[in-house]
Amino acid sequence: MKYLVSVIDDKTDPGSTDRQPAISAFNRRLIAEGYWVFAGGLADTDSATVIDNRGEQPVFSDGPFVESKEYLAGVWVWEAPDLDVALKLAAEASKVCDRKIEVRPFQ
Amino acid sequence: MSDVEEAVTRAHREEWARVVAALTRRFGDLDIAEEAAAEAFATAVERWPADGVPPNPGGWLTTTANRKAIDRIRRENKRDGKHKEAQMVYDDDPPEPVSAIDDDRLRLIFTCCHPALAIETRVALTLRMVGGLTLPEIARAFLVAESAMGQRITRAKAKIKAARIPYRVPSAEDLPGRVSGVLAVLYLVFNEGYLATGPGTDPLRHDLTAEAIRLTRLIRTLLPDDGEVAGLLALMLLTEARRTARISAGGELVTLDEQDRGAWDTALIAEGHRLVRERLAAGVAPGRYQILAAINAVHTSARDIRDTDWSQVVALYDQLVRLDPSPIIALNRAVAVAELDGPQVALAAVEQLAGDLAGYHAYHATRADLLRRLGRGEESRAAYDRAMELAGNTAETAALARRRAELP
Numbered sequence: 001m002k003y004l005v006s007v008i009d010d011k012t013d014p015g016s017t018d019r020q021p022a023i024s025a026f027n028r029r030l031i032a033e034g035y036w037v038f039a040g041g042l043a044d045t046d047s048a049t050v051i052d053n054r055g056e057q058p059v060f061s062d063g064p065f066v067e068s069k070e071y072l073a074g075v076w077v078w079e080a081p082d083l084d085v086a087l088k089l090a091a092e093a094s095k096v097c098d099r100k101i102e103v104r105p106f107q
Numbered sequence: 108m109s110d111v112e113e114a115v116t117r118a119h120r121e122e123w124a125r126v127v128a129a130l131t132r133r134f135g136d137l138d139i140a141e142e143a144a145a146e147a148f149a150t151a152v153e154r155w156p157a158d159g160v161p162p163n164p165g166g167w168l169t170t171t172a173n174r175k176a177i178d179r180i181r182r183e184n185k186r187d188g189k190h191k192e193a194q195m196v197y198d199d200d201p202p203e204p205v206s207a208i209d210d211d212r213l214r215l216i217f218t219c220c221h222p223a224l225a226i227e228t229r230v231a232l233t234l235r236m237v238g239g240l241t242l243p244e245i246a247r248a249f250l251v252a253e254s255a256m257g258q259r260i261t262r263a264k265a266k267i268k269a270a271r272i273p274y275r276v277p278s279a280e281d282l283p284g285r286v287s288g289v290l291a292v293l294y295l296v297f298n299e300g301y302l303a304t305g306p307g308t309d310p311l312r313h314d315l316t317a318e319a320i321r322l323t324r325l326i327r328t329l330l331p332d333d334g335e336v337a338g339l340l341a342l343m344l345l346t347e348a349r350r351t352a353r354i355s356a357g358g359e360l361v362t363l364d365e366q367d368r369g370a371w372d373t374a375l376i377a378e379g380h381r382l383v384r385e386r387l388a389a390g391v392a393p394g395r396y397q398i399l400a401a402i403n404a405v406h407t408s409a410r411d412i413r414d415t416d417w418s419q420v421v422a423l424y425d426q427l428v429r430l431d432p433s434p435i436i437a438l439n440r441a442v443a444v445a446e447l448d449g450p451q452v453a454l455a456a457v458e459q460l461a462g463d464l465a466g467y468h469a470y471h472a473t474r475a476d477l478l479r480r481l482g483r484g485e486e487s488r489a490a491y492d493r494a495m496e497l498a499g500n501t502a503e504t505a506a507l508a509r510r511r512a513e514l515p
Contacts, residue, residue, distance in 0.1 A: 084277070
């Protein structure tokens with residue numbers, strides 16, 4: 001079962017910025033234990049562009065599709081046998097990243 | 108009730124959870140299990156009056172439900188034109204050795220009380236899947252529209268399937284935390300029955316307290332060595348024992364000091380006391396339910412309110428405060444302190460909690476009572492007013508109104 005694991009940061013109360021070494025160590029463990037599928041940190045939401053090509057011409061707009069206090073700072077994709085395993089890893093991930101984590105299954 | 112009707116009712120009470128749990132294990136789908144179990148019981152209602160009650164009703168129901176489930180899966184396969192894999196709450200562990208803990212019903216309970224589900228959802232799902240209550244019954248219990256309750260349960264089943272919430276007893280390492288989650292659900296059901304909220308409902312909901320006790324008994328047979336399970340069961344029994352004395356003929360809530368102790372249920376009290384003694388003998392540091400049960404054991408040991416061993420009650424609350432330093436526990440401790448050290452000392456302790464409990468009716472009711480005993484009528488009246496504004500239970504509001512009216 002694949003899970004999308006989102007790292008959520010808060011613009012008004014951001015998590016600490018010194019987490020990279022701990023995250024790298026955690027990633028190595030995820031790989032060694034067979035959970036790791038994909039991971040990536042995201043650039044600032046200001047750098048997002050939204051494209052809407054449902055009409056006659058594509059429309060580009062600057063910035064994220066929704067402005068909010070909380071935003072997606074990075075993602076993992078994990079392969080885990082069930083939600084209990086994913087939640088246990090996510091609890092560790094939250095400590096490691098010093099941020100909130102959302103776990104959502106793929107269809 | 109005819110013998111057959113009684114047999115169906117008994118089978119429903121005793122076998123529902125077992126049938127749902129076995130089917131969930133076999134077909135890996137709560138939805139299929141629930142529907143097939145319901146159909147099997149409906150078939151029993153139809154057939155048993157004519158055919159007679161089968162010698163092994165549980166076996167008959169499981170076999171019938173299995174057949175219904177297979178019929179449904181075949182129907183769906185035909186409709187979808189493809190093989191449907193029952194792949195949701197699967198379990199690929201090898202079968203464990205048979206023991207008290209190896210019971211499908213326990214898996215079912217832990218799945219329904221999974222921490223990834225909202226607490227109201229856990230309550231509803233447990234009452235439906237484990238308790239066998241119908242959707243209208245659950246909706247009525249929590250004053251929610253039937254359609255909304257149906258959606259809540261449907262969404263929960265969908266999440267369990269989509270997110271793959273496992274169908275298994277948690278590992279030894281996770282077990283204490285998960286058991287306490289299950290007990291929290293059962294205690295919530297019990298409390299809603301014991302002090303029902305909402306203007307349109309009976310102040311006491313015996314259906315809910317009885318169901319909570321029944322399910323806690325079930326957990327106790329499944330986890331006989333868990334002290335907190337025994338503690339919660341004892342707490343419920345000792346509370347339920349006072350049920351009939353708790354509401355006056357006029358529909359008012361009667362507090363412990365004014366209850367007719369002769370109306371208490373002695374059998375429930377004896378059973379509760381036995382459990383409390385069993386836990387004391389175990390010599391293991393008690394958790395919160397065991398301490399609450401012990402406090403209730405002290406109260407139910409006194410034939411007259413004046414015989415209550417208040418120093419013992421306060422000592423138990425001190426123990427509880429160390430475990431759970433919440434303001435609500437501190438408030439209850441202050442009520443006992445009033446009996447031991449007088450209302451002045453208790454009032455000082457209560458007023459320290461003002462910041463945390465200003466929106467809690469029991470804070471104002473306790474304060475009103477202490478002010479009344481100190482002869483501070485004007486302040487007491489104002490505190491009763493505030494308590495009545497905040498109280499949700501109709502019998503409690505009536506009792507508060509009477510006490511307010513009795514102020515000199």
